[in-house]
Amino acid sequence: MGVAADVDALLRLMPPPEDGGRAVDWDRMAQSWGRPFPPDYRRFMEVYGAGVVQDFLVVLAPQPKAPLPEAGWDGMVEETGNAEDTWANAYKTPELEGTSPRLIAWGAAASADMMCWDASGEDSAAWPVLVFNRGKMQFSRYECGMAEFLTRLLRGDFPECPLGDVTLWKRGEAAFKKLG
Numbered sequence: 001m002g003v004a005a006d007v008d009a010l011l012r013l014m015p016p017p018e019d020g021g022r023a024v025d026w027d028r029m030a031q032s033w034g035r036p037f038p039p040d041y042r043r044f045m046e047v048y049g050a051g052v053v054q055d056f057l058v059v060l061a062p063q064p065k066a067p068l069p070e071a072g073w074d075g076m077v078e079e080t081g082n083a084e085d086t087w088a089n090a091y092k093t094p095e096l097e098g099t100s101p102r103l104i105a106w107g108a109a110a111s112a113d114m115m116c117w118d119a120s121g122e123d124s125a126a127w128p129v130l131v132f133n134r135g136k137m138q139f140s141r142y143e144c145g146m147a148e149f150l151t152r153l154l155r156g157d158f159p160e161c162p163l164g165d166v167t168l169w170k171r172g173e174a175a176f177k178k179l180g
Contacts, residue, residue, distance in 0.1 A: 006040045006145055006147035006148045006151065007040055007043045007044055007047060007147045009147075009148070009151045010044075010147050010150055010151045010154075011047070013151060013154050013155070013172065013173050013174060014053065014150075014154070014173065014174045014175070014176050015175075015176065016047045016048045016176065017048065017049065017051070017176065017177070017178040019178070020046075020047065020048075020049070021044075021045050021046045021047050021048050021049040021178075022045060022046075022049040022050070022061075023046075024042070024045055024046075024062050026042060026062075028064060029062045029063075029064060032064040032065045032066070033064075033065050033104065033119075034065075035119060035122070035124060036124050037062060037124060038117065038124040038125055038127055038145055038146065039124070039125050040125075040145040040146055040147040040148070041062075041106060041145070041146050041147070043147070044059065044146065044147055045061070045062060048176055048178065049061070049178045049179070050178070050179045051176050051177050051178040051179045052176070052177045052179065053150065053168060053174050053175075053176055054167060054168055054171065054174045054175055054176075055110075055175075055177070056109060056110050056111075056165070056167040056168060057107055057108070057109045057110070057115075057150075057163075057167075057168060058107060058108050058109070058179070059106065059107050059146075059150075060075060060076045060079060060105060060106055060107060060108065061075065061076065061179070062076060063075045063076040063077055064077075065077055065080075076104070076105055076106070079105035079108055079114060080103055080104055080105040080116070082105070082114065083103045083105050083114050083116050083130075083132060084103055086114070086132055086139075087101075087103065087139065090132060090137055090138060090139050091136065091137055091138040091139070092138065092139045092140075093138065093139065093140045093141060095141055096130070096139055096140070096141055101116075101118035101119070101120050101130060102118065102119040102120045103116045103117070103118070103119065103130065104116055104117050104119045106146050107146070109163055109164075109165065109167075110165070110167070111134055111135070111163060111164040111165035111167075112134040112164070113131060113132060113133055113134050113135075113163045113164050113165070114131070114132040114134075115129060115130075115131050115132075115146070115149070116129070116130045116131075116132075117129060117130070117146070118130050118141065125145070127145065128141050128142055128143050128144065129141075129142045129144060129145065129146060129149045130142075131162045131163065133162065133163060133164045134164045135164030135165075136164065140162060142158070142162060149162075153168050153169065154168055154170075154171050154172060154173070154174055155170065155172070156169055156170030
């Protein structure tokens, strides 16, 4: 799917907040992280903003990359650090064995699962989603962007639930609550 179609499909399953998303200085974010963020994530932030899906999965706000504690202890920078630390000792699905992806976290679940992009490639629109399933202690790769990942999770369009908890799996529709 294309960026607009990915977010439009999600809109049918998860209504955005009435007050909409948030304005983001995407040039600043790109400069900070050394590459632009994926177009579906940028559109998601415009429409939804950062928030929580069904009081279970947090979609993190974009945050300039800075050292901790300057960046704060509860955002994208910290969650990316958690994912990087976890990568070294986690199991990996066969296609990830021996790889060293550039991780940027975009989501975290109440089940302690983490959702990241493999930001190794130059084209952010093609970044796949990597999920750390805490229950399996394993990273898996999904060849889709974050909006398509959320849509497929809600529809149950993966061979099995990618997360360690089935709260959103095959749910169909979900509520989204904006943070801050």
